[in-house]
Amino acid sequence: MTIRNLIIVLGDQLSLDNAALKSGDLACDQILMVEALEEATYVRHHKKKIAFIFSAMRHFCEALRAEGWKVHYVCLDDDDNRGSFRGEVSRAVDDLQPERVRVMEAGEWRVRTDMEDWHKALGCPVDILEDQRFICSHDRFRNWAKDRKQFRMEYFYREMRKTTGLLMVEGKPAGGKWNYDSENRKPADADLFMPRPNQTEPDQITSDVLELVASRFGDHFGDLTPFWFAVTAEEADAALDSFIQDALPRFGDFQDAMLEQEPFLYHSILALYINVGLLDPLKVCQRVEAAYHSGHAPLNAAEGFIRQVIGWREYVRGIYWLKMPEYRDMNSLKASRSLPEFYWTGETDMACMRAAIGQTKTEAYAHHIQRLMVTGNFALLAGIDPKEVHEWYLAVYADAFEWVELPNTLGMSQYADGGILGSKPYAASGAYINRMSNHCEACTYNVKTKYGEGACPFNSLYWDFLARNLETLKDNPRMRQMYANWERMSDDKRAAYRRSAAEVLDAL
Numbered sequence: 001m002t003i004r005n006l007i008i009v010l011g012d013q014l015s016l017d018n019a020a021l022k023s024g025d026l027a028c029d030q031i032l033m034v035e036a037l038e039e040a041t042y043v044r045h046h047k048k049k050i051a052f053i054f055s056a057m058r059h060f061c062e063a064l065r066a067e068g069w070k071v072h073y074v075c076l077d078d079d080d081n082r083g084s085f086r087g088e089v090s091r092a093v094d095d096l097q098p099e100r101v102r103v104m105e106a107g108e109w110r111v112r113t114d115m116e117d118w119h120k121a122l123g124c125p126v127d128i129l130e131d132q133r134f135i136c137s138h139d140r141f142r143n144w145a146k147d148r149k150q151f152r153m154e155y156f157y158r159e160m161r162k163t164t165g166l167l168m169v170e171g172k173p174a175g176g177k178w179n180y181d182s183e184n185r186k187p188a189d190a191d192l193f194m195p196r197p198n199q200t201e202p203d204q205i206t207s208d209v210l211e212l213v214a215s216r217f218g219d220h221f222g223d224l225t226p227f228w229f230a231v232t233a234e235e236a237d238a239a240l241d242s243f244i245q246d247a248l249p250r251f252g253d254f255q256d257a258m259l260e261q262e263p264f265l266y267h268s269i270l271a272l273y274i275n276v277g278l279l280d281p282l283k284v285c286q287r288v289e290a291a292y293h294s295g296h297a298p299l300n301a302a303e304g305f306i307r308q309v310i311g312w313r314e315y316v317r318g319i320y321w322l323k324m325p326e327y328r329d330m331n332s333l334k335a336s337r338s339l340p341e342f343y344w345t346g347e348t349d350m351a352c353m354r355a356a357i358g359q360t361k362t363e364a365y366a367h368h369i370q371r372l373m374v375t376g377n378f379a380l381l382a383g384i385d386p387k388e389v390h391e392w393y394l395a396v397y398a399d400a401f402e403w404v405e406l407p408n409t410l411g412m413s414q415y416a417d418g419g420i421l422g423s424k425p426y427a428a429s430g431a432y433i434n435r436m437s438n439h440c441e442a443c444t445y446n447v448k449t450k451y452g453e454g455a456c457p458f459n460s461l462y463w464d465f466l467a468r469n470l471e472t473l474k475d476n477p478r479m480r481q482m483y484a485n486w487e488r489m490s491d492d493k494r495a496a497y498r499r500s501a502a503e504v505l506d507a508l
């Protein structure tokens with residue numbers, strides 16, 4: 001029988017709401033899924049991330065077959081696997097001779113652009129459908145951005161609240177305010193009853209994938225086991241249930257906190273599931289909203305969470321598609337230093353960095369403030385080449401996909417986009433880390449020592465960063481106070497900061 005559509009399902013499109021699947025017909029369409037070596041190695045992804053995606057793909061294939069779909073699933077180690085989407089789609093088209101190929105747009109610019117001329121190589125029409133798992137379409141974001149001199153997430157977020165109706169009461173924000181962020185900056189205390197993310201026991205499919213990843217990607221960064229990520233929609237739903245039950249009520253209060261030996265605190269560990277399609281972002285937010293309405297979670301927690309998902313997540317995607325491909329190469333602060341080796345080993349005397357990188361190695365996870373204010377802040381202050389920083393973040397986190405990772409890294413964290421995404425660099429000295437964590441108590445360095453012997457490296461690097469980038473940043477209204485403080489310092493003090501920073505940088 002002639003195949004009408006060959007439907008391609010990519011590894012981050014594992015949802016029955018996938019537009020290509022929704023428009024398909026079991027009777028005359030077939031599906032192709034491919035484990036592509038090129039995708040696992042174009043940056044050397046964390047072993048756990050590769051295992052998560054391959055296992056989730058294999059489970060989704062089973063779910064599709066159970067629904068009656070005919071799925072051609074190409075495993076990484078299949079003899080004929082050509083190693084790339086393009087190669088495998090072309091092999092399948094030669095073998096199956098479908099009338100058309102149908103695929104939902106890729107999330108990443110590189111793959112999306114490649115898809116656009118598949119039809120030439122395949123010799124058959126290719127329909128690329130819009131990804132409807134987002135609240136804000138490409139057109140809508142372009143329209144929102146069109147006449148604005150400056151983009152600011154907060155205004156975009158308010159529109160998303162109105163569109164979704166989340167936490168809205170008769171057209172007004174619940175509680176009278178749009179944003180409760182000022183309540184969400186409390187340091188946390190160690191708590192014996194700290195919630196733990198829901199852990200899933202690997203089944204046979206996952207165990208096979210773990211073996212494959214160990215043998216083929218053994219030299220990639222990170223620990224492969226213990227592996228406890230959810231790999232099906234049902235398991236991801238269980239992870240959502242446990243987050244709402246155990247952690248959501250305190251998510252807001254301790255959103256920015258960090259603690260030694262506590263990699264997850266009250267965070268959800270859901271981004272990886274949302275990003276590959278195992279959870280639907282809007283439904284997740286509706287569940288969180290319901291927890292607020294039932295009295296289970298306070299408003300600052302529910303609003304804080306919902307803002308991250310319908311605000312930041314949608315906003316960074318909008319910026320990515322608006323500004324690519326130029327965005328990838330931006331480097332407004334002309335940072336050029338190589339990424340220090342300890343980003344790969346975690347071997348450093350800086351306790352905050354050791355904790356963030358250490359858990360990144362073991363869990364393929366660090367929470368937002370660790371990414372932004374510890375590893376990101378250090379790279380910003382030290383003037384690390386933003387491309388290397390971007391490739392590190394893209395490789396090491398299980399939830400990292402370029403459309404969300406790149407704007408967060410290059411824009412929010414490294415200010416390499418010159419302020420397109422955020423209004424000022426997230427640069428901070430050791431005092432911030434000390435306020436929000438207990439890492440400094442476990443550190444070789446002294447956070448109170450400003451420069452010289454034993455001083456916290458973040459302190460001298462902070463002032464050196466301001467001094468190095470004076471011409472670029474001094475007119476930014478949000479940096480005026482910092483520069484005024486720098487100007488007030490004596491020449492000797494400024495020289496001492498800069499000498500100390502030079503020693504830190506030389507030792508990298």
Ligand SMILES: Cc1cc2nc3c(=O)[nH]c(=O)nc-3n(C[C@H](O)[C@H](O)[C@H](O)COP(=O)(O)OP(=O)(O)OC[C@H]3O[C@@H](n4cnc5c(N)ncnc54)[C@H](O)[C@@H]3O)c2cc1C
Binds near residue numbers: 316368400405406
């Ligand atoms: C340098 C840097 C790189 C990052 N790279 C990624 C990435 O590759 N993939 C990714 O999903 N997020 C990324 N983020 C954003 C954020 O750090 C992660 O989404 C979050 O830490 C994931 O953990 P969680 O699921 O426990 O999130 P929670 O803290 O529980 O937050 C809830 C949800 O909100 C969403 N969210 C929160 N902050 C952001 C944000 N800034 N942008 C987009 N979505 C957000 C996520 O879907 C997350 O699951 C990055 C942030 C920084 C500073």
Ligand code: SF4
Binds near residue numbers: 353441458
């Ligand atoms: S003293 Fe400095 S380097 Fe050490 S943990 Fe504190 S902030 Fe990090």
